[in-house]
Amino acid sequence: MKDAWTILKKELKRYFTDPRMLITLILPGLIIFVFYSLMGNFLTSGLSASTDHDYAVYVTNEPSEISSRFVGGTYEITTTSVEDTEEAIAAAKAKVEDKTIDLYVHYEADFMTKVENYDVAQGGAAPQIEIYYDSASTNSSAIYQYYGAVLNAYETTIANKFDINSGSGYNLASESAQSATVLTMLMPEILIAFLFSGCLAVSAESIAGEKERGTITTLLVTPAKRRDIALGKVIALSLTSLFSSTASFIGLMGSINKLTGASVSFAIYGVGTYLAIFAVIVSTVLLFTMLLSLISAYAKTSREATQLAVPLMMLVLLGGVSSFSGSGASANLWLYLIPIYNSVQCFASLFSLSFNLGQLLITMGINLILVIGGLFVLEKMFDSERIMFNR
Amino acid sequence: MKEILVVKDLKKTFHLSRKQQKIERTSSSLKVALNGLSFAANEGEIYGLLGPNGAGKTTTMRILATLIKADSGEASIDGISVRKNPEGIRKEIGFLTSDLKLEDFFTPTYLFNFFSDLHGVEPSLRDQRRKKLFGRFGIDRFAEVKVGDLSTGMKQKVSIAISIAHDPKFIIFDEPTNGLDVITAKSVTDFLIELKGEGKTIILSTHILSLVEKICDRIGIIFNGKMAVSGTLEEVTGGRPLDDIFFELYQKEGGEF
Numbered sequence: 001m002k003d004a005w006t007i008l009k010k011e012l013k014r015y016f017t018d019p020r021m022l023i024t025l026i027l028p029g030l031i032i033f034v035f036y037s038l039m040g041n042f043l044t045s046g047l048s049a050s051t052d053h054d055y056a057v058y059v060t061n062e063p064s065e066i067s068s069r070f071v072g073g074t075y076e077i078t079t080t081s082v083e084d085t086e087e088a089i090a091a092a093k094a095k096v097e098d099k100t101i102d103l104y105v106h107y108e109a110d111f112m113t114k115v116e117n118y119d120v121a122q123g124g125a126a127p128q129i130e131i132y133y134d135s136a137s138t139n140s141s142a143i144y145q146y147y148g149a150v151l152n153a154y155e156t157t158i159a160n161k162f163d164i165n166s167g168s169g170y171n172l173a174s175e176s177a178q179s180a181t182v183l184t185m186l187m188p189e190i191l192i193a194f195l196f197s198g199c200l201a202v203s204a205e206s207i208a209g210e211k212e213r214g215t216i217t218t219l220l221v222t223p224a225k226r227r228d229i230a231l232g233k234v235i236a237l238s239l240t241s242l243f244s245s246t247a248s249f250i251g252l253m254g255s256i257n258k259l260t261g262a263s264v265s266f267a268i269y270g271v272g273t274y275l276a277i278f279a280v281i282v283s284t285v286l287l288f289t290m291l292l293s294l295i296s297a298y299a300k301t302s303r304e305a306t307q308l309a310v311p312l313m314m315l316v317l318l319g320g321v322s323s324f325s326g327s328g329a330s331a332n333l334w335l336y337l338i339p340i341y342n343s344v345q346c347f348a349s350l351f352s353l354s355f356n357l358g359q360l361l362i363t364m365g366i367n368l369i370l371v372i373g374g375l376f377v378l379e380k381m382f383d384s385e386r387i388m389f390n391r
Numbered sequence: 392m393k394e395i396l397v398v399k400d401l402k403k404t405f406h407l408s409r410k411q412q413k414i415e416r417t418s419s420s421l422k423v424a425l426n427g428l429s430f431a432a433n434e435g436e437i438y439g440l441l442g443p444n445g446a447g448k449t450t451t452m453r454i455l456a457t458l459i460k461a462d463s464g465e466a467s468i469d470g471i472s473v474r475k476n477p478e479g480i481r482k483e484i485g486f487l488t489s490d491l492k493l494e495d496f497f498t499p500t501y502l503f504n505f506f507s508d509l510h511g512v513e514p515s516l517r518d519q520r521r522k523k524l525f526g527r528f529g530i531d532r533f534a535e536v537k538v539g540d541l542s543t544g545m546k547q548k549v550s551i552a553i554s555i556a557h558d559p560k561f562i563i564f565d566e567p568t569n570g571l572d573v574i575t576a577k578s579v580t581d582f583l584i585e586l587k588g589e590g591k592t593i594i595l596s597t598h599i600l601s602l603v604e605k606i607c608d609r610i611g612i613i614f615n616g617k618m619a620v621s622g623t624l625e626e627v628t629g630g631r632p633l634d635d636i637f638f639e640l641y642q643k644e645g646g647e648f
Contacts, residue, residue: 003508006509219509223482223509385459390408
């Protein structure tokens, strides 16, 4: 064990005193924060139309009962009447297409009379309103949505028999429950991906790189037990990966409100939940580091190690998708015997505030068993001349 | 004289990948590296292992250093079996090969301390050894410079110092002067003689016949994984130049120029 500690200290010194290495560890978190914040800003501003824009809308046969509903509305609209001829209609559509105007609305002739005479019970074709818009234009899409909403509201007032949830205050979910739903949907997938990428950045290169550079031979001729070499390396890599993953996690926490456009609070979770999340993170990082170390030991070069890690990455991402429904974690404890999937489900369980100790213990137990088994295999790999020296 | 190293009938065959078969220009997937190699070295002597490329010198060195295992045969150092007690062997030997590299990021001082710790050297003794070896090789001035920033010669000196940090009595040097300039090579050669003076047993593999003539007490010449001839320099050469003997044996074994 003394040798494992000596190797652990050396590995940590390499990662944490080399400025270039340190930047590599912290940079993903910074990039995530900046990139996700910018992306959130971009998406929010890109999808919401400007209220300062003067919207140009061409109309044909627009009844005064309807046109009056747009006066003093959310958007400033300049309406221009177009004759009900084929040429004029085609010209108006062309203007929407070339983005000269934002919308063209065509009402049937005598629209209101037809509406008054229309009997739903008798069936037949209802009076038509055709709205032409350009989905590639943010302004055109926005005014199309708005115009449609005003028309729907008007239609409701014509034949209103009853209202459902008129006004607000009907959603009885607490703010914390709403935050939990958003976080349950997003965090497990993103967290598992960050944990894996943090481990991949550090572990894939580790042993394969030493084989490539010839430094592993120097270590293997010392009396240090192969088990101690494996243990020292895996713990050092896990701690380093944990540091990198934590930086990414903090970056994500800092940018999640911008990214989702919602007001999500991390304060809804107590200390116990955070400790449980941390425990799952540690056991998952240990598992990923172990698996990637085995791949790295098997590979002849760092490049080959990264290539061999791709199928594992696919499995991790696939496991992460299982949390996307946002409905929380699976209640079937047998499923927690499946590695990677169990970590994702545990995260889902913890983020959805439906913590289950059994799930946590099974997940940590399985991960720990796999890590111990992996250490045994890694020890054998260090002793195999075919794996260590066959280039 | 006590025989400290005994090698008996060592055999080793490597499996070649397709890529290696192409490089070796052979259709066989097997390569016999050692084919019943036997020899012995006495305590306190320098034993020189000679042979052309691919003769099996490095394989022998690696088996003795416990990095690889022989298919059959036996080797022991000071009575410790290489096969049965590899960890015991690693405690007793110092090993240096040109394949052996140091991590560029660390300083000679840090690496010397690190490897000494793995060998279980007491800190006070470790500092004493470091001072002595760094002084001997002129590493002092570069002791806190990262290995990656050192010259090839200085890196090799640091490697030698680290390989004997634990003061082993049996030392395996595989091509220790390979790629070094004349001055650094002389410094290394002189150091080998000093080590012999301290009573160390050294197994030296090299291509440089003049080096063998100068410092080795006994030599062995390997061809095709077998010992062609072994003995003192006088016994092997009979007073003739070593290179004449070497090339005669080489041709006798079917070697081509």
